[in-house]
Amino acid sequence: MEILNDYGIVLALLGAVLVALVPGIASAKGVSMGGIAGAGVITENPSLFGKILILQLLPGTQGIYGLLIAFITLSQIGVLGGSGDISFIKGFLYLAACMPMIIVGYTSCIRQTKASLASMNVVAKRPDQFGKAMIFPAMVETYAILALLISLLAVNGVGGLNI
Amino acid sequence: MALLQMQRIYIYALKKDRKQILELLQRRGVVEIETMLKEDSIFRKTDVTKERQDLEKNIETVNNALNILNSYSKEESSLLSVLYGRKELPLKVYESFHEEYETIIEKAKRIIKLERIIAENKAEVLKLQTQIEILKPWLQLDIPLDFKGTKYTTGFIGTLPRARSLEEIYEQLALYMPLNVDIISSTKEQTCIFVLCTNNNRDKVYETLRGMDFSLPSISIDNSPAEHMKLLESSVEVAKAKENNAIEEIESYLKDREKLLFLTDYETMRIEKYDAMGKILQSRNTFILTGFTPKKDSESLKNELTSKFDLAVDITETKKKDDVPILYKNNGFSEPLEGTVSSYSPPGKGEMDPTMVMSLFYYALFGLMLSDAGYGFILALGCAIGLIKFSKTMERPIKNTLKMFLYCGIATMFWGILFGSYFGDIFDVVGKTFFGATNIPVIPPLWFFPVEKPMLMLAFSMAIGVIHLLTGLAMNGYQMAKRKDFKGIIYDVVFWYILLISCVILLLSMDMVKNILNINVTIPANIIKICSWLALISAAGIILTNGRESKNPFKRVLKGLYALYGISGYLSDVLSYSRLLALGLATGVIGSVINQMAAMVAGLPLGGVVFTIIVILGHSLNIAINFLGAYVHTNRLQYVEFFGKFYEGGGKLFKPFRVNTKYYKIKESTNYGDIE
Structure with a gap:
């Protein structure tokens, strides 16, 4: 067990890295797909740029949320200055705390991209319906926000545990 | 928190004033024209499709002309231009515009024509330049390119592939002397030659040349290449001059851009006027215009109309069945x-x-x-x-x-x-x-x-959520009160209010919730008791009443139960905050x-x-x-x-009949109207 305790920081860092990595990948993919579809809309009607941009950026938030959790984890485990003395259990808990954001961040982003592309379709045909079209992808975002919330509270909470 | 009250307006007027009345209404922009009377044998609607199409064609012409102008000199526009809005134009300019109207349309057509001339001449120059390129290797030749021979001789003018020396060619043709070979020009790709032989060797020389892949020049002219070159070059000059003249003329129209822009606005206004005309009922000498107008403007409009024209205006309240527009x-x-x-x-x-x-x-x-x-x-x-x-x-x-x-x-x-x-x-x-x-x-x-006390912030967010949702529910009650549906208020609003508030109090009294949210409130035991009862009573009330549109009591209770299940919706709504x-x-x-x-x-x-x-x-x-x-x-x-x-x-x-322009707005002082 004593030896294992040396690896606590490894697990914690793994969590922090994955939570920046996985939703980041999804967001990059989502925003790129949005950009490709958006470019098509803009060739037809350049005045829709602002609206299309909002729809394109919606799947970009998961990457930011991931970054947020990663940063909080990094500062909690002392990688950004401070002592890196994390027990094995604690390291594992950090990894677990990052999981909601890692998994939900990735999947919700991909799903949200699809909704976002469909909404671009709506805006291309009926620009006046932007208000409604924007809500559909925003509904998917809810679950990324819920995951962010739990990861945030969990990472914060694990820091306070005395194990 | 309000919508403007609308009224029905009926205008009965003479047809001779039709144009002026419609233009006035358009500029005031306070009437949404809607046909409220039926057509009969005297009063009919007129078909305006054709006029409309003509105007649309004009707009397209002018837009094309504007695009052409823009390709010669960009209109300055910046990100901030949206803040500047439309330019203001005095009423006088609008009223006198019809005098210039024809000339401006002509100008637009002329610009489009000039653009076509430019394109044609560009193509012409390109074509001539290709011919010049083809002719270049033959420049040294001082006889016509289509020279076929004299009485006793035959001439062959053409090209052989790749570079050849004179000896090489003589070697091949040695058998058919006497003959003369001139190399006119020679490059890596081809050698241009002129062969003159006697008539009796004609066929054989031709055979041999063909064997060397001899081919005739791709153009045929009846004068010498140098002369023809001069002709081509002068044609290029002419075409270029034409192109430049056309460009200059187009550039001279740049100053008319403003007028062209205004023309599109003018035609847009006319299209809307024709649309309005298509909606009014007309007899031989009179017409009836019906529509909605906001109450605050109806009297001023009536006064202005009756003072300027011979007509009758009727203003009445809207009827129940009317699909009244919203302002x-x-x-x-x-x-x-x-x-x-x-x-x-x-x-x-x-x-x-x-x-x-x-x-x-x-x-x-x-x-x-x-x-x-x-x-x-x-x-x-x-x-x-x-x-x-x-x-x-x-x-x-x-x-x-x-x-x-x-x-x-x-x-x-x-x-x-x-x-x-x-x-x-x-x-x-x-x-x-x-x-x-x-x-x-x-x-x-x-x-x-919030970073230090995230749970407190979470509790605060949810509290805001509860207030927001309860306000929404209260708005529902307010709307029911306006409809005088007082039973509905009790069943759909009051019951839910009691249920939700008592549930919140009960939740706050639980140790688990208190620990999670990290808050410390002590709620007296008897309040908790009262709340439990209230929650039960209101839940029962919801089960019994929320399915009240069904007559069947069994179905009604089932629907009520389903409505009570809606409380899970409230839970997710609150969590959403x-x-x-x-x-x-x-x-x-x-x-x-x-x-x-x-x-x-x-x-x-x-x-x-x-x-x-x-x-x-x-x-x-x-x-x-x-x-x-x-x-x-x-x-x-x-x-x-x-x-x-x-x-x-x-x-x-509310979409009033008004001036919907893109570039200009007409400045006019009025004491009413101005609805955006």
Whole structure:
């Protein structure tokens, strides 16, 4: 067990890295797909740029949320200055705390991209319906926000545990 | 919190005044024309499709001409041009415009024609230049290219592939002497030759040459190449001159761009006038115009019309069956959000305008999600500068957007100060890195740091959510009261209010919830008891009444049970407000990350400069991302959670018959009208 305790920081860092990595990948993919579809809309009607941009950026938030959790984890485990003395259990808990954001961040982003592309379709045909079209992808975002919330509270909470 | 009251208006007038009356109505823009009377044998609608098509064709012509002009000299336009709005034009210019009308249409047509001339001449020059290229190798030849021979000789003019020397060719043709071979020009690809032989050897020489892949020149001319070259070159000059003349002429029309722009506006107005004409009923000498007009303008309109023309105006209240158009009336604080309500759906029949109530929550929720005093300040300052600088010229929709974000920015500052967030924690970081400050935080929050007490912030977010939802429910009650559906108020609103509030109190009395939210409230035991009973009674009430549209008692209870299950919807609605915490924290934490990254390099040489650059770039990015998030999710909370409780929409906006122009507006002083 004593030896294992040396690896606590490894697990914690793994969590922090994955939570920046996985939703980041999804967001990059989502925003790129949005950009490709958006470019098509803009060739037809350049005045829709602002609206299309909002729809394109919606799947970009998961990457930011991931970054947020990663940063909080990094500062909690002392990688950004401070002592890196994390027990094995604690390291594992950090990894677990990052999981909601890692998994939900990735999947919700991909799903949200699809909704976002469909909404671009709506805006291309009926620009006046932007208000409604924007809500559909925003509904998917809810679950990324819920995951962010739990990861945030969990990472914060694990820091306070005395194990 | 209101909609303007509409009235029906009937105008009975003489046909000879038709044009003037319609133009006046159009400029006042306070009447939405709607056919309310049926056609009969005397009063009929006229078909205006043809006139409309002609005008549309004119607009297309002018737009094409404008595009051509733009390709010669770009119209200056910038990002800010949207703030300048349409130019104002005095009424006189509009009224005298028909004198110039024909000449301007002609000019547009001429521009299109010139463009075609330019294209044709460009093609011509290209064609001539290809011919010149083909002719170039033959320039040394001083006889016509189509020379076939004299009485006793035969000439062959043509090319052989790749470079050949004179000897090589003579070698091949040695058998058929006497003959003469001239190499006119020779390149790597081809050798141009002139062969002259006697007539009796003609066929054999030709055979041999063919064996060497001899081919005739690709052009045939009856004069010498040098002469022909001169002709071609002069034709090129002519074509180029024509092109340049056309370009010059087009450039001379650049000064008419304004008039062309106005012409598209003019034709748009005429199209709308014809549309209106298609909706009115006409007899041989009279016509009847019917429609809706806001009550506040109806008297002034009636007075103006009766003073200027011989006609009769009837104004009556709207009827129940009328699909009355919606015109908002809100104060400056709520007005900017009318567009947000409309983009969900304008209020339907019998519904109230939710803008006023929504605006309070809208600004507050937006502020909570962005929640940084610095960002709020930038947002508010930017909008305020725009509003002041362009207050005269700006169009209404842009003005409203800026106003909306101005209020959002002020709300953001408010929450930012409460939660102690100024560009993340810029004061702390700058103080620590550059001035060695020790009393961190430099500016303590007025209330608390959400990062330090996230559970308290979560509880606060949900409390806001509960208030928002209960307000929505109260709005539902208000609408029922207006419909005099008092039973509905008790069944659908009061029961739910009792149930929800007692459930909240019961939840707060549970140790588990208290621990999670980290709050300490003690609720007396008898209140808990009362609440339990109230919750049970109201739940029973909901089960018994919420399915009241079904006659079958069994079905009714089932429907009631299902309605009670809706309480899970309230749970998820309230949880949805946790995004206030999540997005608020995201802004603050990312802001601090940027500051920390900047602080890391502050020790290096030129640290202060790099620090500033990182801070400016980082925070701009953070503002952009979180601004987007706050905007989208504020709309979501309003549309899904809040409107879901009481608002359906489905109305149609008041679309008056008016001047819908793109570039110019007509300036005219009136004491009414001006509806945007």
